[in-house]
Amino acid sequence: MIQQACYSRSTKDRIVSSINTPAPMKNPLAKKLKPIKEVQTIRGVQLPIGLEFRQLVITGPPGAGKTYYINQIRGWPNEGYIDLSRKGWWRDQTLIYRPREINLGIPYRGRKEVLTVFDQEWRESPPGSLQIDYQRIRIPPQSHSLLRTNWRDRYIFEFIIPEPEVVYERRRSRQKEGYFPVDANLTLAEVTRQIQTYCDIALYLHRAGVHVCIRHDISEPPMLISEKGDVSLPPWAVADAKPRPNLKTLTGWKQLLLGQSPIPWFSVTDKIQELTGPSRIPHDGKSLDILIGAFHLRLSPEIPMGTSKDYLRFNRNWIVKKPGSCSEVNIRGFARICPGDTVIIGRSNKDYDDLFSFTREVAKRQLSVSNLKGDLLVKPLSDQQRISVVRIEDLDSREQMDASRVMAMRQVRSLLGGKIADLDRTSALSLILEVNEILATESYRPLDGYDLPGGLVELPDEPTPVIIGDLHAQTDNLLKILTENCLFQALKRNNAILCILGDAVHSENIEEMERMDSSILIMDLIFSLKRRFPANVFYLRGNHDDFNPELSKNGVAQGLLLKMELERQRGHAYVEAMQTFYHRLPYMIVSPSFIATHAGPPRAGTTREQIIQIRLNRQTGEELTKNRLKRPHYLSGYGKADIKTLRQAFQASKSTPIIVGHTPLDPFGSVWQNVGGIKNHHIICSSHQNGPACFTRINGKMVPLTYSAEPLTKLINKLKHRP
Known part of the structure; x- marks a missing residue:
């Protein structure tokens, strides 16, 4: 049975103490935990099958049972401490001896010194007053070099996080037996806050790429944080994914020194060959097809245009899709397997099933595919259907480019008069006035x-929707979405509708926050799209779509700066036209497939009529552009009840996705699904420097697609003009 939370809602409901009952908190790990199925038993404790004993670092809140656990597995007896904000904490002497119990020093906003959850200053702080400063948390570096330590893989952090009432009763009992200062004047509310903090840290480290697992009790198997269904499994959680080298053989030394796997290499040819056991397929720049009975999947090396050799050296991703090309009527789904990822291909992988619609002949767990520094390790998991591999075409991915994409790049360039660059003053004013007339x-x-x-x-319900989150002046990201997957052609044929959820302006990159050129350029492109496809491109108002002097980021008054730059470059008439554009924008998009807005639902509820009459409901407009999800440090935000009320206002089913932007949860991703433990409530951000994301409808379901970054402004402008 899948554990759905660090602590269960039903347990909290049973707590009746009027003094100690904590205020309800959103559990960041709700519905994100899955038991690790392949385990080994070490001194009576179940541990992941691929874990090396000395990788283990044990942490958790006071009273979680860390010391008992360490004693049980005979780890290092003395507890240690690490300051997560200190540079190079992963080299600390505390971590030399493992397995070991470790307490975490956590940075908080507005406080120079880090705090542990048992420090008096932390315990005396009012609930919600301490906000974790995630930007100060240092992440161990990852290295693929023989001469450098791969600190990311050295440790596996196991968080012991029991239910709050268990910890509370345990700490009350031990306080009766002796003096424990951390248990003095203890309340259940304090225990719940401490557990919440460790849940937040565990989720953040997981998203940063640190190896993390969760355990409620040492009598139970550990669990993985899984935000994408059964898509990404770390090698240490999969049996035989990292076999130990035999140093008595030449093969073993090669495995140790060169990272080569003893699993036999498999040469893919144009002849269909059956896979009868684990096989290693080299990254040679060419695509291959995996055949599961009559069902086909194509795996292609992802080689973005304009990227450096160093990037390709460490980012040998593979794209998984169905064979065939996109078309103006067929926006396709795909998935990405990055180095270090292991995916299970089969009907139990819901994300892949949504994308590819597996037939019944595909088993629930048909095969696993691991990306080992670019090479693929393919391992059959079921004998329900034979698995074969074949190469359909022998072209290197670097030697080919879909003709439809080249055509889309040229057509996008033509929107701005033949070059992706700022329009002249006269053309810019004419364009925005035309857009305002359309609005x-x-x-x-x-x-x-x-x-x-x-x-x-x-x-x-038709055409197919494509939803883009906050772009924040990343023009290349918008160009990437437009020119991939035949989207531009689909817009031309009225087979797609593009929905941008606001905040296309104001870069969030520190070195670019005061520069407005990219904001001006991306709005020129959006205006050109709106003029070209008036009934197929929609832009919602976001909180950054304003000239308000109070609109700032890191102390930079970006709203005022954009206004001043527009006035300088294009004159007062253009600034007035931009203000008119802001006032005429819609605030919400509703369709049979989804409901979308920039920030989230209003707290006080709303109706269809109130959204239509938004000019008379200023408070509703404020919430739709500025609201955020309720969290421990933001208790005034929206929650599950508000999402439910929004669906009811439009008579939408429970399965209707609510898609918002505005609040990226961490700097590592672009899409966060079922956020706050709320099913079908998703957040999307399309401004990530590593590439954009979007939602689209595939096989009747709204699914996220993530793209790699490409310097498309430069590349499109270099394309030769047709005679």
Whole structure:
């Protein structure tokens, strides 16, 4: 049975103490934990099958049972301490001796010194007053070099996080037996806050690529944090993924020194060959097909255009998709397998099943595919159906480019007059005035009391929706989405609708926050798209779509800076036109497939009519652009009940996805699904420097797609013009 939380809601409901009952908190690990199925028993404790004993670092809140656990497995007896904000903490002498119990020093906003959850200053702070400063947390570096230590793989952090009432009763009992200062004046609310903090840290480290597992009790198997279904499994959680080298053989020394696996190499040819056991397929730049009965999947090396050799050396990703090319009527789903990832291909992998619609002949766990520094390790897991491999085409991925993509790049360039660059003053003013006229009679928007398009866009079930989150002046990310997967051609044929959830302006990169050129360029591109596809491109208002002087990031008044730069480059008339554009924007998109807004649902609830009459409901507009998910440090945010109320307002089913931007949960990803433990509540950000993300409908379901970064502004402008 899958554990759904660090602590269960039903347990909290049984707590009746009026003094000690904690305020409800959003559990960051809700529905994200899955038991590790392949385990080994070491001194009576179940541990992951691929884990090396000395990789283990034990941590958790006071009273979790860390000391007992260490004694049971005969680890290092003395507890240690690491300051997560200190540079190079992974080299600390504390971590030399393992397995070992470790307490964590956590950085908080506005406080120079880190705190542990049992420090008096931490215990006396009011609930919600301490906000973890994630930007100060240092992450161990990852290295693929023989001469450098791969600190990321050296440790596996096991968080012991029992249910709050268990820890509370345990600490009360031990306080009766002796003096434990950390247990003095203890309340259940304090225990719950401590557990919440360790859940937050565990999730953050997991997203940063640190090896993390969770355990409620040492009598139970450990669990993985899994935010993408059964898509990404670390090698240490899969049997035989990292076999130990035999140093009595030449093969063993090669495995140790060169990282070579003893699993036999498999040469893919144009002849169909059956896989009868684990096989290693080299990264040679060419695609291959995996055949499971009559079902086919294509695996292709991902080699982004314009990237350096160093990037390709350490980012040998593979793209998984169905064979065939995209078309203007077929936006395709795909997945990515990055170095170090292991994926299970089969019907039990819900994310892959949503993308590829596995037939019944594919087993629930048909095969595993691991990316070992670019090479593929393919391992059959079921004999239900034979697995074969074949090479359909012998072209290197670097030697080919889909003609449809080249055509899309040229057509996108033509939107701005033949070059991806700022428009001249006259052309820019003409363009924005045309867009404002389109907004005055925009399609799919019911009229408000002023006979103007209201704040709601009601889309039909067709064409296929493509949803883009906050772009924050990353023009290349927008170009990537437009030119991939035949999206631009689909827009031309009225087979796709592009929905941008606001905040296309104001870069969030520290060195670019005061520069507005990229903001101006990306809005020129969006305006050009709106003029070209008036009924197929929609832009929602975000909190950054404003000239408000109080709109700032890291002390930079970006709203005012953009206004000043537009006035300098394009004049007062353009600034007034931009202000009109902001006032005419919608705030929410509703369709049979999804509901989307920039920030989230209003706390006080809403109705369809209130969204349409947004000009009369300023508070609703504020919440739709500025609201955030309720968290321990943001108790005024929206929660599960507000999501439910929003669906009810539009008579949408429980399965209808609510998709928002505005609040990226960490700097490592672009998409976060079922956020806050709320099913079908997703956050998307499309401004990541490693590439954008979008949601689209594949096989009747809204699924996320993530793309690699490419310097497309430069590459598109270098394309030769056709005679």
